[in-house]
Structure formats: structure tokens, C-alpha cells
Amino acid sequence: MNRDTTHLADGPGMKERVNRVLTPSSGRRLWPGLVTVILTLAIFAGTAPSHGEEGIRVRYTSGALTLDPDDPVWDGVRAYPVRLTVLEAAGPVRGTSVPRESMIHLPEETEFIFNLFEGTPEPRVKALHNGRMMAIMVTYEDGTVDTENSPDSFRDSLALLFPLSLSPHASSPLMGAKGEPVNIWQWRADWQAEVQGLRGLDVRQPLTEGVGLSPVDMVLKARYPGRPSSDATAVEYVAEGFGTLTRQTGQDVRAWGRYGDGRWSVVFLREMASDDPSDARFRPGGKTYLNIAVWDGGRGNVDGRKSISLTWIPVTIDPIPRRGE
Amino acid sequence: MMKEVYNWQIGRRMKYPYEGKRPKRQFAAVFDTNKCIACQTCSVACKTTWTSGRGQEYMYWNNVETKPYGGYPQAWDFRVLEMLPAGGWKDGVYTGKTIFEKAEEQKKKAEGYLPALEEWSYPNIGEDEIYGTVEQGMHIEGLPHPVWFFYLARICNHCTYPGCLASCPRQAIYKRPEDGVVLIDQARCNGYKECIAGCPYKKPMFNATTGRSEKCVACYPKMEQGIQTQCIEQCIGKIRIQGWISPPEKAEEDNPIDYLVHIRKLALPLYPQFGTEPNVYYIPPIHVPAPFLRQMFGPGVEEAVRTYRESVPDDPVLKGLLVMFGSSPEIISRFRVKADVAYGYNGKGKLVARVPTTEPAVVRKHYDSRLDVYRIDIT
Ligand code: SF4
Ligand code: SF4
Ligand code: SF4
Numbered sequence: 001m002n003r004d005t006t007h008l009a010d011g012p013g014m015k016e017r018v019n020r021v022l023t024p025s026s027g028r029r030l031w032p033g034l035v036t037v038i039l040t041l042a043i044f045a046g047t048a049p050s051h052g053e054e055g056i057r058v059r060y061t062s063g064a065l066t067l068d069p070d071d072p073v074w075d076g077v078r079a080y081p082v083r084l085t086v087l088e089a090a091g092p093v094r095g096t097s098v099p100r101e102s103m104i105h106l107p108e109e110t111e112f113i114f115n116l117f118e119g120t121p122e123p124r125v126k127a128l129h130n131g132r133m134m135a136i137m138v139t140y141e142d143g144t145v146d147t148e149n150s151p152d153s154f155r156d157s158l159a160l161l162f163p164l165s166l167s168p169h170a171s172s173p174l175m176g177a178k179g180e181p182v183n184i185w186q187w188r189a190d191w192q193a194e195v196q197g198l199r200g201l202d203v204r205q206p207l208t209e210g211v212g213l214s215p216v217d218m219v220l221k222a223r224y225p226g227r228p229s230s231d232a233t234a235v236e237y238v239a240e241g242f243g244t245l246t247r248q249t250g251q252d253v254r255a256w257g258r259y260g261d262g263r264w265s266v267v268f269l270r271e272m273a274s275d276d277p278s279d280a281r282f283r284p285g286g287k288t289y290l291n292i293a294v295w296d297g298g299r300g301n302v303d304g305r306k307s308i309s310l311t312w313i314p315v316t317i318d319p320i321p322r323r324g325e
Numbered sequence: 326m327m328k329e330v331y332n333w334q335i336g337r338r339m340k341y342p343y344e345g346k347r348p349k350r351q352f353a354a355v356f357d358t359n360k361c362i363a364c365q366t367c368s369v370a371c372k373t374t375w376t377s378g379r380g381q382e383y384m385y386w387n388n389v390e391t392k393p394y395g396g397y398p399q400a401w402d403f404r405v406l407e408m409l410p411a412g413g414w415k416d417g418v419y420t421g422k423t424i425f426e427k428a429e430e431q432k433k434k435a436e437g438y439l440p441a442l443e444e445w446s447y448p449n450i451g452e453d454e455i456y457g458t459v460e461q462g463m464h465i466e467g468l469p470h471p472v473w474f475f476y477l478a479r480i481c482n483h484c485t486y487p488g489c490l491a492s493c494p495r496q497a498i499y500k501r502p503e504d505g506v507v508l509i510d511q512a513r514c515n516g517y518k519e520c521i522a523g524c525p526y527k528k529p530m531f532n533a534t535t536g537r538s539e540k541c542v543a544c545y546p547k548m549e550q551g552i553q554t555q556c557i558e559q560c561i562g563k564i565r566i567q568g569w570i571s572p573p574e575k576a577e578e579d580n581p582i583d584y585l586v587h588i589r590k591l592a593l594p595l596y597p598q599f600g601t602e603p604n605v606y607y608i609p610p611i612h613v614p615a616p617f618l619r620q621m622f623g624p625g626v627e628e629a630v631r632t633y634r635e636s637v638p639d640d641p642v643l644k645g646l647l648v649m650f651g652s653s654p655e656i657i658s659r660f661r662v663k664a665d666v667a668y669g670y671n672g673k674g675k676l677v678a679r680v681p682t683t684e685p686a687v688v689r690k691h692y693d694s695r696l697d698v699y700r701i702d703i704t
Contacts, residue, residue: 201533
């Protein structure tokens with residue numbers, strides 16, 4: 001087993017599972033698809049260098065950083081490609097989403113079902129910092145603009161995941177592991193559409209106005225707000241594995257997406273320093289790791305159904321150049 | 326990894342994602358479909374109490390649909406039936422696959438589907454539409470009827486093995502150990518809609534303004550005070566009674582629900598073959614042909630119809646219990662029938678209902694000689 005497969009196996013219980021698959025003596029018939037999975041996992045893990053040996057570089061700029069994907073500050077900044085794999089489920093799957101023949105899964109008790117036959121978007125990542133703020137822009141193809149989260153539709157969404165500890169082996173790139181939390185930033189296309197006053201669902205499901213509205217509505221919504229704040233387009237979580245996603249009390253990441261030419265470009269912006277112990281921390285001249293998840297609402301992506309990068313992508317942050325350099 | 330649990334409604338053990346641990350007591354209700362008039366008072370009682378907020382416009386945690394053509398969401402039951410391989414019943418044991426067993430083949434937790442918004446948008450579709458056609462001059466005599474429809478009032482079944490709970494990847498759904506009520510924790514729910522797909526009865530619903538799923542709460546604040554739920558207390562047709570159901574081996578004669586479900590087997594679960602062990606029980610409509618009823622209420626349905634038609638008229642206990650439906654706002658935990666009067670007691674043993682099985686009737690003369698008029702109504 002190569003090194004990269006090993007750290008994939010750092011996820012909760014993954015080591016035993018992967019080991020068992022690799023050991024034909026377990027008496028289990030290895031179906032051809034299964035072998036493909038394992039090989040492919042190794043290949044994906046092995047392609048970490050395709051993000052470049054050094055991974056993503058966060059370049060220094062002396063200028064201001066904004067949420068605008070069209071900001072000229074991005075001109076000429078190198079874009080790093082990231083490869084994703086379709087994860088069909090981490091836990092239960094909904095009935096009709098996956099044709100059985102294209103569903104490949106690890107054996108018994110597995111939580112992860114990968115689908116290797118379906119294409120994924122290929123995000124390109126640009127990153128900048130100015131000593132105080134860090135901005136990460138992800139651009140990826142998406143054939144449909146899905147800005148609705150309704151009883152029967154799902155939104156487009158993009159998440160970045162950072163380990164809290166700086167060893168890539170410490171935490172699983174698949175949502176962290178027990179005792180090894182990860183910090184997740186998720187941008188949501190439906191929230192942004194609402195902030196922009198573009199709530200498309202109003203046409204299909206008009207909202208009650210005035211006297212028909214019960215006071216309970218306000219009480220419930222104050223207690224369980226959908227968004228962290230009325231202008232939020234992103235949410236920050238901390239997680240220690242699947243099913244442990246917890247919304248942070250301090251929400252300090254901002255994000256904005258723009259759709260054009262069949263692509264979303266989404267910029268995340270956060271202060272590099274943070275007092276919140278569940279926040280990822282960034283330091284000029286420092287390192288971190290990053291993972292990406294893309295949900296295509298049009299394909300029914302939600303929760304564990306998404307395209308993800310399977311291994312940590314190393315991120316190096318440029319030091320602030322000394323004066324006169 | 327699925328666990329083995331016992332589901333008495335299908336007469337056998339079955340697979341379920343969690344350990345089978347029954348609550349201390351289990352919320353249950355019996356609905357008599359023969360008495361429902363589809364007035365929708367129940368739907369409105371629930372709506373004004375729980376779902377009059379933004380994002381809840383389309384929600385009816387309680388709904389009443391006309392069978393066979395009505396459904397909220399449309400065709401929910403036939404959609405789920407189609408997903409399960411055809412399987413029959415043999416000596417009270419279900420030989421087909423439940424939603425959990427079907428799902429296991431595909432490494433899922435519960436078989437199901439997510440309805441489209443449009444399917445939720447016509448809660449009254451199919452209302453009063455009959456099965457079959459009425460020929461000119463047709464005269465219906467005897468039971469069952471050649472043309473028929475009936476009203477099916479539905480709430481969440483607060484299942485013993487909930488499909489909604491099994492499907493939630495965040496464990497945001499829980500079954501209360503004290504009363505078996507199944508709730509979605511709004512603080513944990515992330516709006517994935519897995520519970521909606523995983524509930525074969527389609528009783529969780531998604532709120533697009535909060536981004537979370539919601540469902541019937543069994544009016545637990547009322548229940549905790551010993552009062553029946555809104556939809557049960559307000560029922561105009563007095564078709565409903567709320568109480569507690571025991572596992573079959575612990576059935577008690579003086580518990581109204583146990584008596585109707587376990588002892589007299591007059592009230593039956595809705596689609597027991599789905600495998601969730603639902604806890605709202607139905608007295609089947611006696612005018613509907615058996616094959617349709619068997620599919621809907623399981624193999625005990627013919628016996629239940631026979632009991633209702635043949636035994637009730639001469640059975641003082643059953644008759645007494647049936648007239649006690651809708652006779653008190655309180656939850657009736659115990660009952661007894663003596664000298665043609667049914668007595669209902671609450672959880673503390675206090676008498677809360679007293680109903681004679683025969684209403685005293687006074688028949689007056691057709692002609693009133695004092696006023697020199699003829700009466701139109703003499704009873
Ligand atoms: S209130 Fe009672 S009679 Fe009226 S529709 Fe509801 S269940 Fe039927
Ligand atoms: S009826 Fe549906 S929502 Fe209610 S407990 Fe059963 S599975 Fe859950
Ligand atoms: S029990 Fe309460 S919450 Fe549930 S359907 Fe009836 S009225 Fe609504």
C-alpha cells in the first residue's frame with residue numbers, strides 16, 4: 001500500500017476497510033469494479049503532485065482583497081487544477097439517484113460509495129493574501145445554475161476544508177476524524193440568490209404575507225435561523241468526521257460567487273489570524289492543507305453526494321516581502 | 326450494518342439500521358375510516374396550530390385524502406409499493422421485502438423517493454372520485470360496494486422503526502423514550518431531505534425558508550398534559566381516539582388501543598409491509614372490496630371487516646368503546662363498559678368520559694293536538 005493510500009485510510013475506520021479490500025484472503029469475491037476503486041484511489045492519491053509538488057501557493061499582494069471574482073488583483077495569478085471524484089454517499093443514499101451498475105462501494109459497513117463513471121468538475125484554485133486577509137478563488141464548470149433549495153430541488157454549493165492541525169496525516173481529508181477536527185467554509189448559491197433578491201422559488205411557492213402569518217413563525221425563525229445572518233452567503237463549520245458537522249458560533253468567512261460561461265467563480269475571504277480555536281489559522285510564510293467539495297444541485301447533490309478531492313492539497317503561504325525587497 | 330429487530334405487524338424479525346429498543350410507552354391512535362366525512366377540521370386544526378408560517382404554506386401534517394385516487398403527495402403509496410418487490414403474506418407473516426430490506430441490497434438505509442413540489446401542491450386531488458362507474462339506474466345493495474371511495478385521514482405514524490430516523494445522516498431525528506414520539510431536532514437538521522425520501526408515508530416536509538425539515542410533533546405539549554392532539558380532539562366525525570399501545574404480548578384488556586388493535590384486531594396498521602411498524606391504526610372501511618384493503622391494511626382486514634359488521638351490534642364492550650371516540654379532550658388510558666354505559670379514565674384514573682351506548686330517544690306524536698299542527702320531526 002503506498003503512502004497516499006495510507007493517509008486516505010486515516011479516516012474513521014478506513015484503514016481496516018481498505019486493508020480488507022486489499023486482502024483477497026478475506027474470502028470475499030473481489031468484483032472487477034472494486035479493484036478499480038482501490039487502484040483508482042491510489043491513482044488519485046498519487047496525483048497529489050499534479051497539484052504541483054508544492055501544491056497551491058498563496059501569493060502576496062500589497063493591495064486590498066475583495067469578494068469580487070472579477071477584481072483585477074487576480075489577473076496573472078496562477079490557477080492550480082484540482083482533481084475531484086464523485087462521492088455518492090457517506091451514509092444513506094436516496095432511492096433513485098444512482099443507477100446500480102455505476103455504484104461502486106467498499107465492502108460491508110462502508111460509509112463511502114464512490115462513483116468512478118461520472119465526470120466531475122475540474123476546479124482551478126487561485127489564492128492571494130495581503131498579510132491581513134486571505135482570499136481563495138475557485139473556478140469550476142457547472143452546466144446549471146441551481147440557486148434554489150426547496151422541497152424538491154438542491155442548490156449549488158462549494159466548500160473548502162482545512163485541518164486544524166498542520167500534519168496532513170492527522171486528520172481525514174474526508175470531513176476530519178475524531179479528535180482531529182477540520183474547519184469547513186461553505187458557500188451556498190441559494191443564500192446568495194436571496195441576498196441578491198433573486199428568490200426563484202417565489203414563483204413556484206409564494207410566501208404568506210400579513211395577517212395569515214402566525215407569530216410562531218418569527219419565534220421559530222429567530223431560534224433556528226436558516227442563515228448565520230441575513231446577509232450571509234456562506235457558513236462556517238467544524239467537523240470531526242461524517243455526521244458531526246457543527247455550525248461555528250463565530251462566523252467570520254465571507255464568500256461571493258459569479259456565474260458566467262458555464263462556470264462558477266467563487267471567492268472566499270477571511271482574516272488570516274483568528275481567536276476562535278475551531279478556526280483554521282494562516283500565517284504569512286506558513287503552510288496548511290486544503291480540500292474541496294463541490295455540490296451540483298442540478299444533479300441532486302446534497303450532504304454526502306458531492307464531488308470531492310480525496311487527498312489533502314498542500315498550501316504554502318508566501319511570506320510578506322521585507323521592505324525594499 | 327443493519328441490526329435485527331422484531332416487527333409484530335409483519336410477524337417476523339427484520340433488518341433495521343438501529344437496535345430495536347421500544348420506548349417506555351408508545352403514542353398510538355385509532356381512526357375509524359367508516360365515520361370520516363372529510364370535513365378537514367383536523368387538517369385545519371393542525372395547520373392553524375403548527376404550520377401557519379412562511380415556508381409552511383404547502384404543509385399539512387394532518388391530511389385527509391380520498392382513496393383510491395387521492396394522495397398527498399400524489400400517489401405516495403403506489404410509488405413506494407412499486408419500489409418494493411412483489412411479496413405476499415403467509416400465515417400472517419410478510420414474505421416480501423420491507424423498505425429497509427430493499428435498501429440493504431443497495432447499501433442504503435431506507436428505500437424511498439423525494440416527491441416533486443407539484444405533487445404536494447394539490448392536497449385535495451381525487452377528492453370524492455369513485456372507483457368504477459355508476460351505471461344508469463344502478464342500485465347498490467349489500468357489501469362491499471361495486472363502486473366506492475373512502476376517506477383516509479393521515480398524520481405521522483410515530484413509527485416504532487421510523488424510516489425518517491433511519492435515513493437521517495446527521496442523527497437529527499429521534500424517538501422520545503418516554504412516549505415514542507418521533508421528532509426532528511431543528512437545531513441539528515441541515516435540510517438534506519433524506520428523511521422525506523426515507524419516510525414511506527411522506528410525513529416529514531421541507532421548509533424552504535428555514536432550510537430544515539419539519540414533521541408532525543404529535544402535539545407533544547398537549548400530550549404531556551394528558552390532552553389529545555389537536556387533530557384528534559377537534560375531529561368532527563369523532564372518528565379518532567388517542568392512547569398508548571403495548572407490544573402484543575403485553576396487551577391489556579382495559580386499554581382502549583390494545584383492545585381494538587391486539588385483542589379484537591379491529592384496527593390495523595397502514596401498509597404494514599413497509600416495515601416501519603406505524604402506530605396509527607385504522608378500522609377499515611367495510612364497503613370497500615377486500616383486495617384493495619388487503620394491500621393497504623394487511624391480511625387481517627377481512628376479519629376486521631367481519632367483526633365490525635357482525636360482532637359490533639351485539640357486543641356491548643366494542644359498541645361502548647366505539648361510541649367513546651371523541652367523547653373527551655383527555656387521553657383515555659383505561660375503559661370499561663357496564664350496563665350499556667362506557668366509562669373512560671385518564672392516566673391518573675380519573676373518570677373523564679361517560680357515554681351511553683344507546684342514546685335515549687323520545688318519539689313524539691306526529692300530530693300535536695294542543696297546537697293543532699303536524700310535526701315534521703318526531704324524534
Ligand atoms: S375532522 Fe375527523 S371527520 Fe373531519 S376529516 Fe378529519 S378525521 Fe375526518
Ligand atoms: S410516519 Fe414517516 S415521519 Fe412519521 S415516524 Fe414514520 S417514518 Fe417517520
Ligand atoms: S398530532 Fe398534532 S402535529 Fe400531528 S398532525 Fe395532529 S395536530 Fe398536527
